[in-house]
Amino acid sequence: xxxxxxxxxxxxxxxxxxxxxxxxxxxxxxxxxxxxxxxxxxxxxxxxxxxxxxxxxxxxxxxxxxxxxxxxxxxxxxxxxxxxxxxxxxxxxxxxxxxxxxxxxxxxxxxxxxxxxxxxxxxxxxxxxxxxxxxxxxxxxxxxxxxxxxxxxxxxxxxxxxxxxxxxxxxxxxxxxxxxxxxxxxxxxxxxxxxxxxxxxxxxxxxxxxxxxxxxxxxxxxxxxxxxxxxxxxxxxxxxxxxxxxxxxxxxxxxxxxxxxxxxxxxxxxxxxxxxxxxxxxxxxxxxxxxxxxx
Amino acid sequence: xxxxxxxxxxxxxxxxxxxxxxxxxxxxxxxxxxxxxxxxxxxxxxxxxxxxxxxxxxxxxxxxxxxxxxxxxxxxxxxxxxxxxxxxxxxxxxxxxxxxxxxxxxxxxxxxxxxxxxxxxxxxxxxxxxxxxxxxxxxxxxxxxxxxxxxxxxxxxxxxxxxxxxxxxxxxxxxxxxxxxxxxxxxxxxxxxxxxxxxxxxxxxxxxxxxxxxxxxxxxxxxxxxxxxxxxxxxxxxxxxxxxxxxxxxxxxxxxxxxxxxxxxxxxxxxxxxxxxxxxxxxxxxxxxxxxxxxxxxxxxxxxxxxxxxxx
Numbered sequence: 001x002x003x004x005x006x007x008x009x010x011x012x013x014x015x016x017x018x019x020x021x022x023x024x025x026x027x028x029x030x031x032x033x034x035x036x037x038x039x040x041x042x043x044x045x046x047x048x049x050x051x052x053x054x055x056x057x058x059x060x061x062x063x064x065x066x067x068x069x070x071x072x073x074x075x076x077x078x079x080x081x082x083x084x085x086x087x088x089x090x091x092x093x094x095x096x097x098x099x100x101x102x103x104x105x106x107x108x109x110x111x112x113x114x115x116x117x118x119x120x121x122x123x124x125x126x127x128x129x130x131x132x133x134x135x136x137x138x139x140x141x142x143x144x145x146x147x148x149x150x151x152x153x154x155x156x157x158x159x160x161x162x163x164x165x166x167x168x169x170x171x172x173x174x175x176x177x178x179x180x181x182x183x184x185x186x187x188x189x190x191x192x193x194x195x196x197x198x199x200x201x202x203x204x205x206x207x208x209x210x211x212x213x214x215x216x217x218x219x220x221x222x223x224x225x226x227x228x229x230x231x232x233x234x235x236x237x238x239x240x241x242x243x244x245x246x247x248x249x250x251x252x253x254x255x256x257x258x259x260x261x262x263x264x265x266x267x268x269x270x271x272x273x274x275x276x277x278x279x280x281x282x283x284x285x286x287x288x289x290x291x292x293x294x295x
Numbered sequence: 296x297x298x299x300x301x302x303x304x305x306x307x308x309x310x311x312x313x314x315x316x317x318x319x320x321x322x323x324x325x326x327x328x329x330x331x332x333x334x335x336x337x338x339x340x341x342x343x344x345x346x347x348x349x350x351x352x353x354x355x356x357x358x359x360x361x362x363x364x365x366x367x368x369x370x371x372x373x374x375x376x377x378x379x380x381x382x383x384x385x386x387x388x389x390x391x392x393x394x395x396x397x398x399x400x401x402x403x404x405x406x407x408x409x410x411x412x413x414x415x416x417x418x419x420x421x422x423x424x425x426x427x428x429x430x431x432x433x434x435x436x437x438x439x440x441x442x443x444x445x446x447x448x449x450x451x452x453x454x455x456x457x458x459x460x461x462x463x464x465x466x467x468x469x470x471x472x473x474x475x476x477x478x479x480x481x482x483x484x485x486x487x488x489x490x491x492x493x494x495x496x497x498x499x500x501x502x503x504x505x506x507x508x509x510x511x512x513x514x515x516x517x518x519x520x521x522x523x524x525x526x527x528x529x530x531x532x533x534x535x536x537x538x539x540x541x542x543x544x545x546x547x548x549x550x551x552x553x554x555x556x557x558x559x560x561x562x563x564x565x566x567x568x569x570x571x572x573x574x575x576x577x578x579x580x581x582x583x584x585x586x587x588x589x590x591x592x593x594x595x596x597x598x599x600x601x602x603x604x605x606x607x
Binding site: 034082083105 | 511
């Protein structure tokens, strides 16, 4: 049963992140996802200090607010003349520092483990169950991630056309009257929600990995957005499974193995993708050269 | 309050830590300037994360915790990461941000796997390896500071000696190539300097926050000057100042980590620069805007008056 819950939690994280990551990679904002996943830390700490419980609803709200603050600050500094990557770096390190200080100051009361935030402990998820709707065997993380996944799917499904246009051509989207800024913040809010609902079980590292690597893998395999989202989710889930069993064999960190597995899948796609891969390109170049010499 | 600080300054242990943090701020601030001008600010973050597997492998192979060996391991891992990024951007349609993200998380994931392997293998002497994640300035001792001193002096000297070359490569690599400079070599050299700065930084402030020491002082310095030489000096001073403030604050209260406080001090300096920088700061821009509007209105009034007379 333990295996089942860990695999389910991992797959839910992978699905949430893989869907959102597609839009981040397409908008060339992969590192904004990285920044958000670090800078939600003070939001979680503040929500905890204010509410005094590890109630997930408060943490979700706190993290979502901080995620939006991050995006807003990055935008603000960028507009006042700082290069965009430097403004990302300034904002997330400063906010992460605030989070670490808040947690260290209240180390006695705060039952938050810094190590846990960074690389999580997915192996313990199945012990942390809560009773909801009369069912009490389902882990808390699965409830939260399931809810987040439902929300993400609903929002993306409802506004698919808008998100698609914003991802590929923000200028055109603005010209046809889509509130681009609103959808930008909506996406970022979803990213922060995905981060916080996974941080307790899998840690920031797996979130960032799943946000960037599976979508990038899918990006190399297809040119259709719908297919890309599907492939990205499948790649994420497959790397969850490979990672988990590798971790069991190697006796190492589960989250770390999942990211490593995702990286391995990316390398495979990078080399062997039928249309974009290094080898396919080499072969087609050779063929073209042969044809050239033959004619 | 002041007496507290003076008492801290007299404590030899705190002196070491403070000197270490200041040197660290100084050298990474200077290197960060070149990174910022080359639009590679987040490279520091990537290199810091990529250093973890290098450090772990160095430890696994030798079983020793020496900062020099870690530097070699992290340096090799950093070089591998740089190659990874350039391969991904060259041979696929992915852009540099995604490439950096992939390499950063992928390497860090491998690092975490290795780290847990080391911890589970139960070989003694591994305790403290995980301190690299968050850094622990308080555990720095005399020999660490001496290593940092040598490394910082080396970095400062290298920046000074190679100033002209690095400046040209940062502003106009094409022109530098035309003049016959070894651009690729200088590129790699700069990356190597960044790796060194990151590795000594990781020990003090940890993997996540070390990027801030490279980015924040350099960006702050950019607000005060348009000259690269002045910018380097200012960034060094800002970095050293944040290191000093961070150490003092963390020593004056219990349970206060040095690294995050140093980063916050740097962020505070950045906010001040953002607001008060002459000509580029927000206040200066606002004043300039108001002045321009007043002049424009005055001009319009002067120009509009006769026309009204004509109409009347």
